[in-house]
Amino acid sequence: MDQAVCCYRHPDRETGIRCTRCERPICTACMVSASVGFQCPQCVARANDSSHRVTQPRTVSGGRVSAGDPFLVTKILIAVNVALWLVELAVGGGGNGTVVDKYGLFAACGHDPFGNQVCGGAADGEWYRVITSAFLHERTNPLHIGFNMLTLWWIGAPLEQRIGRAHYIALYFVSALGASAAVLLLAPDTLTIGASGAIFGLFGATAVYMRRARYDMRPILILLGLNILFSFTWSGVSWQAHVGGLVAGTLVAIGMLYAPRERRSLVQWGTTAAVLVASLALMGVAVSQVTS
Template sequence: MEGQRQSEPQVTYCYRHPDRETGISCVRCERPICPDCMITASVGFQCPDCVKGGSGTGHAPSASRPRTIAGGVIAAGDRRLVTKILLGVNAALFVGVMIVGERLVSSLVLFGQAIAVPYGPVEGVAEGQWYRLLTSAFLHQETWHFAMNMLGLWFLGPPLEAALGRLRFSGLYLLSALGGSALTYLFSSPGQASLGASGAIFGLFGATAILMRRMKYDMRPILILLGINLVFTFVWEGISWQAHIGGLVVGVLIAIAMVHPPRDKRTVVQYAACAGVLLLIIAAVVVRTLQLTA
């Protein structure tokens, strides 16, 4: 019996955050550290205490500034800043919709081609209003829709923002939103309206799964949650499966490029992946526009 107990895998917790499981340790002191505490070194990661005391000057000996697992600069101050800004933009538009009504919705929602509304025609993406691909991803009408998406953003956003850094997290969110909108535009009826942050949220789901796999965390909770949301995607009437799948695929691809490339090629791979995804999105929109305007 004793031999069996010794063979079981040992669960370790961050020495600064005892409630967080982790499979990564500081390369200098070997204490377990979570994504919020990881600072990139020449080989592996160091904890904040070793970085502060490593050179006697308050800086890591191998880098001028502490870095996240994705190579981003560890932000000073509020590590939820970008998440809060995104929440604020979504909330501001939601309040605007409640005050202004359908006119604001029709000016920002995703349409393929021009449609008629009581106060005149509304032009869509095919007529050159490409901004709708992004504005529609910040737009909500129903309270439950807004609440569910913002709950997902608040749950998934801060850990990803801390692990990737502000700039990389912003890119992940916006590209996931555009990916969801592009796939919706590509496959939906040209007169079908689409709105909501669901594409971006599914991108965060995908990125979280990739990050947890990279950190050797237990992936079952996030996979179960993602699976439940995918079931609702295809069985609940009125949900745009294109937005969910488009955002999910983009989020997975960007996250792989963020956390898996070799350290010496990390920045190049990340920029190339983001640029490649953006070009694919543009290509999909161009193809669909040519189909609708031919």
């Protein structure tokens, strides 16, 4: 059973909220709204007192709160995905399109959703596919990119605000690479594209964040469960990418959000690096199996 966390100013009141400056637990009566999250009265008073040095606001993962738009990275990711989809439409080509054939993910000679053979792949040295594939979508199916981008905004934007830009960027790209590793390992001859692998990593990170903040996890677990069910039952969906992204994102988020304050940066970036190295190692194993 989890030990209850109580407000440091009111020990008789349980809470799941923490001050974004000092990270001490505070109840609803003590929390003061800030640009990101909430602050305790003591930190607000210290910041307003000119005799004290102003403490730099921190995100829930300990990173600095970025100036300007708190959702900037998410907006850029959406813009890049949409722009590349428009490029796919403009370039055209047979089957799923020239762009997807050139930059989609598979290990060796694969097949597109229409059954056409596509040669090249990571096994032939085209390693760029492990990341470019995460920014491509079916040009003949607007629902593919539409649903992914809406989900990226709904899940990604709040998460970016809470963990900060640097951690969010690392989380997104490592999740994308984790998804690619799972695809190469479990479905090496299937042409795979889409941002959903990285988005599943954001799902996992959101669940970790809600657990860390002691929020009601039922909404995110139900949403995640429905998406996992959809992954395994809907034809043409890469469950391999979804599972790989989910595992990678969850592991990175655990390292970021549960790192001890004394060695926070070391644990956070060490965990991120470890998941990245493991993903790259799995890619190497997958390609070696194909070439052998």
